[in-house]
Amino acid sequence: xxxxxxxxxxxxxxxxxxxxxxxxxxxxxxxxxxxxxxxxxxxxxxxxxxxxxxxxxxxxxxxxxxxxxxxxxxxxxxxxxxxxxxxxxxxxxxxxxxxxxxxxxxxxxxxxxxxxxxxxxxxxxxxxxxxxxxxxxxxxxxxxxxxxxxxxxxxxxxxxxxxxxxxxxxxxxxxxxxxxxxxxxxxxxxxxxxxxxxxxx
Amino acid sequence: xxxxxxxxxxxxxxxxxxxxxxxxxxxxxxxxxxxxxxxxxxxxxxxxxxxxxxxxxxxxxxxxxxxxxxxxxxxxxxxxxxxxxxxxxxxxxxxxxxxxxxxxxxxxxxxxxxxxxxxxxxxxxxxxxxxxxxxxxxxxxxxxxxxxxxxxxxxxxxxxxxxxxxxxxxxxxxxxxxxxxxxxxxxxxxxxxxxxxxxxxxxxxxxxxxxxxxxxxxxxxxxxxxxxxxxxxxxxxxxxxxxxxxxxxxxxxxxxxxxxxxxxxxxxxxxxxxxxxxxxxxxxxxxxxxxxxxxxxxxxxxxxxxxxxxxxxxxxxxxxxxxxxxxxxxxxxxxxxxxxxxxxxxxxxxxxxxxxxxxxxxxxxxxxxxxxxxxxxxxxxxxxxxxxxxxxxxxxxxxxxxxxxxxxxxxxxxxxxxxxxxxxxxxxxxxxxxxxxxxxxxxxxxxxxxxxxxxxxxxxxxxxxxxxxx
Numbered sequence: 001x002x003x004x005x006x007x008x009x010x011x012x013x014x015x016x017x018x019x020x021x022x023x024x025x026x027x028x029x030x031x032x033x034x035x036x037x038x039x040x041x042x043x044x045x046x047x048x049x050x051x052x053x054x055x056x057x058x059x060x061x062x063x064x065x066x067x068x069x070x071x072x073x074x075x076x077x078x079x080x081x082x083x084x085x086x087x088x089x090x091x092x093x094x095x096x097x098x099x100x101x102x103x104x105x106x107x108x109x110x111x112x113x114x115x116x117x118x119x120x121x122x123x124x125x126x127x128x129x130x131x132x133x134x135x136x137x138x139x140x141x142x143x144x145x146x147x148x149x150x151x152x153x154x155x156x157x158x159x160x161x162x163x164x165x166x167x168x169x170x171x172x173x174x175x176x177x178x179x180x181x182x183x184x185x186x187x188x189x190x191x192x193x194x195x196x197x198x199x200x201x
Numbered sequence: 202x203x204x205x206x207x208x209x210x211x212x213x214x215x216x217x218x219x220x221x222x223x224x225x226x227x228x229x230x231x232x233x234x235x236x237x238x239x240x241x242x243x244x245x246x247x248x249x250x251x252x253x254x255x256x257x258x259x260x261x262x263x264x265x266x267x268x269x270x271x272x273x274x275x276x277x278x279x280x281x282x283x284x285x286x287x288x289x290x291x292x293x294x295x296x297x298x299x300x301x302x303x304x305x306x307x308x309x310x311x312x313x314x315x316x317x318x319x320x321x322x323x324x325x326x327x328x329x330x331x332x333x334x335x336x337x338x339x340x341x342x343x344x345x346x347x348x349x350x351x352x353x354x355x356x357x358x359x360x361x362x363x364x365x366x367x368x369x370x371x372x373x374x375x376x377x378x379x380x381x382x383x384x385x386x387x388x389x390x391x392x393x394x395x396x397x398x399x400x401x402x403x404x405x406x407x408x409x410x411x412x413x414x415x416x417x418x419x420x421x422x423x424x425x426x427x428x429x430x431x432x433x434x435x436x437x438x439x440x441x442x443x444x445x446x447x448x449x450x451x452x453x454x455x456x457x458x459x460x461x462x463x464x465x466x467x468x469x470x471x472x473x474x475x476x477x478x479x480x481x482x483x484x485x486x487x488x489x490x491x492x493x494x495x496x497x498x499x500x501x502x503x504x505x506x507x508x509x510x511x512x513x514x515x516x517x518x519x520x521x522x523x524x525x526x527x528x529x530x531x532x533x534x535x536x537x538x539x540x541x542x543x544x545x546x547x548x549x550x551x552x553x554x555x556x557x558x559x560x561x562x563x564x565x566x567x568x569x570x571x572x573x574x575x576x577x578x579x580x581x582x583x584x585x586x587x588x589x590x591x592x593x594x595x596x597x598x599x600x601x602x603x604x605x606x607x608x609x610x611x612x613x614x615x616x617x618x619x620x621x622x623x624x625x626x627x628x629x630x631x632x633x634x635x636x637x638x639x640x641x642x643x644x645x646x647x648x649x650x651x652x653x654x655x656x657x658x659x660x661x662x663x664x665x666x667x668x669x670x671x
Contacts, residue, residue, distance in 0.1 A: 051316055052352070053284050053298050085315040088380035090247060094303075094313045130303045132311045134318075136247045136261050137382070143245070143305040184301060 035160070037066045037075075037170045039196035044079065046178070046190040051085060055185055058083065060096075064194065068106070073120070075102040092134045100126030100152060116168075117159035124152035124176070150180040152190070160198045170198040242266045243309045244302070244321045249388045249503050257505040259382065263309050264325050272310065275300050275320040279328040279346055282320055286350035286373070293348045293371045316351065319374070319385035323349055326391040333502065334399070337596040342402050347372060347395075351385065361513065363390055365397035367405070372398075382511040389499035389508025396498035400491050403603035404610070481543045482618060485558045485565065489534070490606075490624065493566025494599065496520060497573040501592040506574065520567055522574040531572040531642075533650040534565050536620045572646055573599070576639065583638035601631040622651045629668055640666040 045057035064077035081096035104122030131144045156174030163169065176190040248262040268278025274297040275282060284298035300317040302310040312318035327347050334340050348371035355375055363374045363384050372394050377383040384390050499508050500522050510517035546557040573595065581591035605627035610619055629635070629643055640659035647657045647668070655670040 049299055049301065051314065053296070053316075083314070086318070087315075087377070087383065089382050090315075090318070090386060092312065092314065092318065130313070132303055132313055134245060134261055134311065137259060139260065141245075141261050143303065143309070143311040145303045146306050182303075184299060 033201060034067070034069045035168075035198050035200040037064075037068070037158075037160075037172075037196055037198045039064045039066070039077075039170065039172065039194035041196070042192065042194040044190070044192045046081065047185060047188045048081075048083075049184050057191070062192065062194070064196075066102075071106045071109070073102075073104045073106065075104060075122070076100075077102070086135075090136050092132055095131045095133070096128060097130075098126060098128035098150065100124045100150065102152075102154065104154070104156075106158075113162075115159060115161050117157065119157055120155075122154040122156075124154065124178075126150050126152075128180070128182075130182075145182070148180060148182050150178055150183070152176050152178045156192075158194075160200075162200070166200050168198040168200065170194075170196045242269050242272060244325075245309060245311045246322050246325050247318070247382075247386050248322075248325065249505065257507060257511070259386075259511070266321065266324060267328050269324075272302070273300055274298070275317075275324050277324070277346065279331050280324045280349050281346045282323075283348065283350050283371075284316075285352045285354050286371075288369060291368060293350055293369045295350070298351065315383075319351060319383060322386040322388075323351075323372075323374070323391060326388050327395065329388075330392055330395045330502065333596075337593060338600045339399055339403075342399055347398075350374065352376065363394050365394045365401070367398075367401040370398065377512070379512070381514060384512045387508065387512045389503040389505055390512060392502035393495040393499040393508075396495040397491060399498075399600075400494065400603065403600075404487075404491075404606045406607065478540075478543055478547065479616070479618075481546070481554065481558060482539055485543060485562055486534075486539055486619065486621065488559070488562040489565030490569055490621075491566070492563055493569030494573070496522065496566060496570035497599070498596070500570070500574055501577075501596045504589065504592070519563065520570075522567075522570050524571060530649060531575040531646050532568060533572055533621045533625060533646060534568055535651055535653065536618060536622075537653060539565070539621075576642060576646075579638050579642045580636075583636040598628065598631045602628045605630070620651075622647070622654050625650075635666045635668070637661075637666050640668055644668050 040063055042062060044060050044062045046060060047055050048058040050056045050058075058081060060079055060081040062077055062079045064075055066073050066075035077100055079096070079098040079100070081098075082093060083096075084091060084093045086092055102122045102124040104120040106118040106120040108119035110117050126149075127147045128150050129145055129147050131142060133140055133142045154174050154176040156172055156176075158170065158172035160168035160170045172192070172194040174190075174192045174194075176192065177187045178190055179187040243263045243265050245261055246264045247259050248264060250258045250260055266272075266275075266277065269275070270277050276297065282298055283293050283295040286293045286295040288294065298316060298320065300320055301313040302317060303313055305311055310321075312321055327349075331343070334342065348369065350371055350373040353373045353375045360376050360378045361384065363372065365372050372391075374385045377385065496509070500506055505511075506522035507517055509520050542561050543558070546552060546554050546561075549557075577591050577595045578588070580586075580595055581588050584591065584594075586594070602624070606624060609623050609627065613619060625643070625647060632639070635643075637659065644657045644659050647654070657668045658671050659666055660669050661667075
């Protein structure tokens, strides 16, 4: 899996950097210009090991802000995962708080009057912290980790539909893979569907 | 010029992509599973407060896991875990569960989910019980890490239980669905199950099939159904399970539902008892002793006479070791009572005799547990020691007694019965320096329990108290 991702991303980056076409795949993105996206909602799911010891999707919340200039964009996202287990007398809640910054290259662009969309690949680096609140017979105790390192690779599609000259509804669909020594499984597969608004400069 | 510039940019991006990809790959390594023996591993565990006067309360404590070799599987010198296990070739089989921790800023490992908390709690209690075994003379009985099945799935959907299986020499914990303290976290219940492993090995020489009463039958039936290659072996194992008598008992004849009801009126008429009755009697007594002494061991370990109520509140009244008032007189079951119970069960043609004996065995067992507990209280008074010290002293005596039960059982003639009075004699023989109060208590127990036996009284002989027949 890791070797495959390495070659996939390297190949895609190499192809994209050698691109010559002016529209569609490997276009220079002049038509896109620059824009700012605020994704405030969506559906997000990350693979984690569940109580039955199976790897399954764990839903979480996410907000993000991205800025795009021609073929490149940067995205900063905040994710929160909360998971509880146990019973009335003995239970714990795990809170995962994460900040990741992404650098993405949009290697396919489509640009029309009322819509834009693109395919992109990205690399992310970030940090997360986890807190466990343990409750036993009415007494609660909270413990936190230090800030921990996390990294990721992404492949996705984003699009926007303009309802004014500058404002658009924005959406993005991504498949990501996150890596960190502190997560299980490692690497972890992640799917994100973002919804938000875009302002085009 | 422009082309040259973009060539440089392209090469730089390639290099950057390679470096970042390598960084990502480096972080994509498996969680560090191994722990050096010198590493101190402290975990947060719900534990009993063991100080005097605080029995029954639990709190979150940081405890060091000893002998841990793999923290992600909570595997080490004292336990290894199997998730949702099967039985394969008479061994527990399955994958080890993956624990999930966070490492707090102070360096302690905090369980991040219920199953991890249960794994560390069981490990901590087993490590404590292993150390306790050493202190009371039971070291070497259990060898190697204890196999523990968690998330055990039973065909009849049983929940809220735990049991020890001598065949696989493993502990099994089924899911806990009630609101109380989970069984896998209840130190008293873990000690109770651990005692079954000692009883099985020391009384039955680890003979297969001589299990505790908990729902092992259902678990074994699904295990037998899974492994088709061993179907024949599983059938014979079930037959062995049915053979509930002491070592050397002949094969059980086909159960005859047309029992002579006059036997109910003459329970001591042993001349007309068949081998089925003989085996049912010993199943009742030995299972009762196993359960009762296991409850006593749980109290010795936890200091809590109501240890079971935290998890199974419905059992509090019947299984409490703390009794007051008129019923505080400690008595053991008499052989006539035991025979009467068996005859009553056999007189009902439609009754499931096994379930009937099982439920009565717990009642029998509680008598043993309460008597042993009261004796411990008397010991503390007689010797001027704390309750904690007295518990350890009496635990040592019980460990000395268990092989004597084995010896007495093996000496029994085929038609001879093992009586509770034989157990009491063996226990008294294990006490090298009987004190007066202890002797008086034990003679009271004898005289109140065994009405058909010679009465006993206490006498000093060379400054040592002895119990003698009147």
